Amino acid sequence: MEGAMEIEKLDIYNAKSGKFVTSLYGLKTISSILEVKHSVNLQKSVLKPERQEVRLEQKGKGLKDEQTLGELGVKDKDGRLYVKDLGPQMGWSTVFVCEYAGPLFIYLWVFQRPWLLYGDDAALKPVSLCTQVAAGCWTVHYTKRLLETKLVHRFSHATMPLFNLFKNCTYYWGFSLYVAYHINHPLFTPPPLYQTYSALAMFVVCEVGNLSIHLALRNLRPPGTKERRVPYPNSNPLTMLFQTVSCPNYTYEVGAWVAFTVMTQCIPAGMFAVCGFYQMAMWAVGKHRNYIKDFKNYPKRKAIIPFIL
């Protein structure tokens, strides 16, 4: 019967060490990589399917869950696949909640002028309007992110490595404390009010723009699927940025942090913006490349900064 031949024995090797791990029996040519992962998991209970990456070659690319052994040309005799252990995995939404709830709590704690950071009586000293506006913006930004994680985002990968949680939390929590310490300091010098207000306007536009892009991306991916399509502007004018860049969500995000920096005229906030821009530019360039690779006739766009990068 075509397409459903039995694969007598499939040997699994460790992609890191090259050592033999186990043999799988009873798979068919129509079995998917996901089924292979489940079979491996049956024999190696630590290796949950999410923490496995299956490869054809020891140093090859990770195969997709939907690919079948038949279409990959795995031989029905002496077939061999490599499995890489990606380490303990966490659900994406758990990770994001940790990453974003931290900055929210840390910032609002520092906003109270705790004696631990500023000494006694600091809480009694006046708080500038700029400092209050900044706290509002910070709160709105991270509340929005938390809600988006729960309600808007559909993740194409279910999990991420546990190590990333530590790395990302250190980055977000550390920077939150660093930025909050300066802006909420009793000796903070606010810039002129017109500067704060015009930057606030830019911040609001960028936040709404960022949300618009996330909603547009959500509607691009039908529920419960991993399907990918080319994103285009929709009826929302803020999604027009899709005409010039592949990742306008990052463009808006960077814009929001530049606005925050101008609003507070605070170098540590600027450092946060620069680091964020660097990271997002890397991601954007990667996604942009994938779009070009995966879609023929992908429209001419830049990755993150219109006409430049």
Place this chain on the structure above:
Amino acid sequence: MSSKTKSKPSDPFSPGNVYLIFYNVFLSLGWLIVLIQTVHHLVFDLGSIDGLWDNTSNVLKIFQSLAFLEIIHSAVGLVSSGVGVVLPQVFSRLTVLWLVLASFPETHKSIGLPMLLIAWSVTEVIRYAFYFLNILKQVPYVVSYLRYTLFMGLYPLGVTGELLVMITALPIIAKTKAFSVTLPNTLNFTFDFYWVLIIIMLLYIPIFPMLYLHMFAQRKKVLGPTHIKKD
């Protein structure tokens, strides 16, 4: 210091190598002056630290500062050692020299000063000599032996000296807020040299054993019993 100069293939008289020969001879001699000044002071003043800085600092400043060229040498590929190895070494030396010793006279009375002067100058005289002889492929066994043996005592001696000098400076920095930026300022920025120096000192804990063990590995490679002269 563990960086290793590899002469460019074959020609010791290519422009790059001629420059490196001059550079290394110059620095070797410069550090020899520092060594002589240090020993001279310690011998004639019967081990007193008083005035040691005044007798050595002028030459020391010049030749230690010239070490920043080594970062450029490795960055442009003139020597084979990686920027990642050279940069922290030169950076820590320059920090100790300019931001600690040259900035806080109180540190000149520290026992750390003669310790680092001896460790730095002996190491550097031999290291730079080794480099230029290596370009000419004329390294006598004695020089290799000293380079890969003396570090066992000199490296810990130097590190101890550097740490002692930094510890002496800490209370003064805490009091004077030297090199620090405090609020209020219009850019709402702070910089606390006191804590930066403490972090630098803490970085010695992971970095020192790494470099020290690296030198032992190099020693085994260069002086080991299986070593047969190649080329």
